[in-house]
Structure formats: C-alpha cells, structure tokens
Amino acid sequence: GDSVTQMEGPVTLSEEAFLTINCTYTATGYPSLFWYVQYPGEGLQLLLKATKADDKGSNKGFEATYRKETTSFHLEKGSVQVSDSAVYFCALSGASYDKVIFGPGTSLSVIP
Amino acid sequence: SAVISQKPSRDICQRGTSLTIQCQVDSQVTMMFWYRQQPGQSLTLIATANQGSEATYESGFVIDKFPISRPNLTFSTLTVSNMSPEDSSIYLCSVGVGLGRTDTQYFGPGTRLTVL
Numbered sequence: 001g002d003s004v005t006q007m008e009g010p011v012t013l014s015e016e017a018f019l020t021i022n023c024t025y026t027a028t029g030y031p032s033l034f035w036y037v038q039y040p041g042e043g044l045q046l047l048l049k050a051t052k053a054d055d056k057g058s059n060k061g062f063e064a065t066y067r068k069e070t071t072s073f074h075l076e077k078g079s080v081q082v083s084d085s086a087v088y089f090c091a092l093s094g095a096s097y098d099k100v101i102f103g104p105g106t107s108l109s110v111i112p
Numbered sequence: 113s114a115v116i117s118q119k120p121s122r123d124i125c126q127r128g129t130s131l132t133i134q135c136q137v138d139s140q141v142t143m144m145f146w147y148r149q150q151p152g153q154s155l156t157l158i159a160t161a162n163q164g165s166e167a168t169y170e171s172g173f174v175i176d177k178f179p180i181s182r183p184n185l186t187f188s189t190l191t192v193s194n195m196s197p198e199d200s201s202i203y204l205c206s207v208g209v210g211l212g213r214t215d216t217q218y219f220g221p222g223t224r225l226t227v228l
Contacts, residue, residue, distance in 0.1 A: 034216070043204060043221040044155075089154060093217075099145065100206075100217050102155045 002027040004103035006090050012109045013080055021075040021106045023064075023090035031092040033057075033066055033073040034100070038087045047075075047088070080110045114132050114139055114207050116220035124226045125195055132191045133223045135205030140185035143208040145217065146178070158203075170206045193228045 007022040023030065035047040035057070048057030054067035062077045073090060090103040115138040125131050135144065143162055147155040158178055159167045167180040181189045192199055205220040 036219075044206075046216060046218065049214040054165060099157055099160060101157075104154045 001025055002031070002092060004090050004101055006088075006103040006106050009105070010107040010109060012111065015082055015110055015112050016079045017110075019075070019077040019080045019084075019108070021088055021090075021108070023073045023075065023103060025071050025073065025090075027071075027092055027093050027094055029094065030068075031094045033064070034091040034093070035062070035064055035075050036089040036091060036102075038089065038105075040086070041045050042066070044089065057074050057092075080108075082110045082112055084108060085110045114141060114209055114218040116207060116218060118203075118205055118220040118223050120223060121221065122224040122226075124159055124228065126228055127196055129195055130191055130193045131195065131225060132172045132189050133203055133205070135188045135190070135220055137207050141207040141209065142185070144182065144188045145206045145208065146188075146190045147204040147206060148178065148201045148217075149204060149222070155204065158190070192225065195225075195226045200225055200227045 003026045005024050032051045033047045036044045036046050037047045047061040050057040050066035053066055056065045064073050064075045087105045087107045089105045091100050093100045117136045118135045121190050145160050146158040148158055149155050157165040157170050158173045159169045159180055161167045161180045163182045177193055179191045202222040202224050206217045209216050215219045
C-alpha cells in the first residue's frame with residue numbers, strides 16, 4: 001500500500017542553520033504531497049503542498065519540490081529560527097482515494 | 113480553507129466510560145475524517161465520515177468502539193466507547209477541501225484524552 005517515510009528525528013539545529021528533512025513516498029498513480037507542521041501543544045497546520053511532478057510548494061521560507069523520479073518531497077529552509085521548533089509531517093493523498101497518509105513525523109528543535 | 117472547532121479540548125476519563133467528541137466546521141464539506149495521534153506518534157486514520165452514509169472504518173478500528181455520527185455537512189461526532197488507558201490519545205477531526213478528491217486537509221485543534 002501507499003506509504004510515507006521520513007528521516008528519523010529528533011533534529012537539533014542552531015539558529016540560522018540550513019534545514020533539510022528528507023521524505024520519500026510509495027504510491028500508485030500521481031499523489032498530492034504535503035508538509036504539515038505541529039507546534040508544541042497545537043493542532044496540525046498545512047505548511048505547503050505540491051500536486052504534480054516538479055511543482056515546488058513554498059511557505060514561510062520553507063520549500064519542497066515534488067520529485068517523481070526519486071519519489072521524494074524533501075523539506076528545506078535556508079535559515080531556521082527558534083520559532084520553527086515543531087514536529088513536521090510529510091504526507092500524501094493518493095489519486096485513487098480521498099484520505100491522507102502521514103509519515104511518522106520529524107521533531108525539530110532550534111536552539112539560539 | 114476551513115475553520116474547525118472541537119469539543120472538548122481535553123478530558124480525563126475513567127476506564128469503562130465513553131466520551132463523545134464534537135467537530136464543527138465553518139462551511140459545508142462533503143468529507144470529514146477522524147484521526148488518532150498517540151503520544152509521540154504520527155496520525156492514524158480511524159474513519160471517514162460522509163454525510164448521509166455510514167462511516168468507513170480503517171483496519172483495526174470498529175464501529176462498536178468508535179461510533180461516528182454525521183448528521184449534516186458541518187458537524188460530526190466521534191464516540192470513544194468503553195475506554196481503556198490505551199485509548200489515551202489526541203483525537204483530531206479534519207475536513208477535505210478540493211476538487212473531486214482530497215486536495216488539502218484542514219485539521220481541528222484536537223481533543224486530548226487521558227483515560228485512567
């Protein structure tokens with residue numbers, strides 16, 4: 001079945017460091033891909049999405065490019081801030097059904 | 113987009129009791145979803161609730177344990193029945209917004225349940 005794999009956490013970075021969180025997926029057809037973020041004590045928020053190959057989603061300085069050839073959707077940010085500390089979930093919505101499958105999540109801590 | 117509210121935001125319950133969680137959306141939506149997020153874990157889909165039809169449950173979840181109602185296009189409830197400490201989780205309602213399929217899901221703030 002369809003699935004999402006993310007890099008293991010927790011990830012700890014210093015402020016202004018470059019962030020990459022790897023995400024790969026397995027799916028039939030052409031899924032939509034998402035990154036969701038969960039700040040401490042809060043619900044999930046959609047961070048960005050891409051719906052077809054080579055699309056780049058971006059929001060709040062974060063970017064991710066839909067790479068069909070490598071079945072990847074890595075999240076990147078050039079300079080992280082303390083306020084980016086959260087858990088990040090990669091997810092997909094398959095072409096053949098209307099539900100979202102989430103990866104295990106990657107916890108990010110940014111220290112001053 | 114969609115704005116979703118859930119009640120209660122948190123609760124502490126005794127083993128063997130039941131809790132009903134409410135989910136209210138600010139617009140009419142066809143598809144609503146209920147997820148469970150156990151401590152430190154990712155989200156697991158419990159069921160999909162479409163208005164006017166029976167909820168569709170994922171493997172490992174059954175209607176007797178998690179009955180769902182969907183009386184209209186803006187509201188749903190999830191009941192956690194005969195609770196045990198293993199049911200301690202965050203329960204999240206979400207809605208799908210898109211053209212034909214769930215292009216984007218929006219989530220409620222969650223209900224944090226602790227079972228003693």
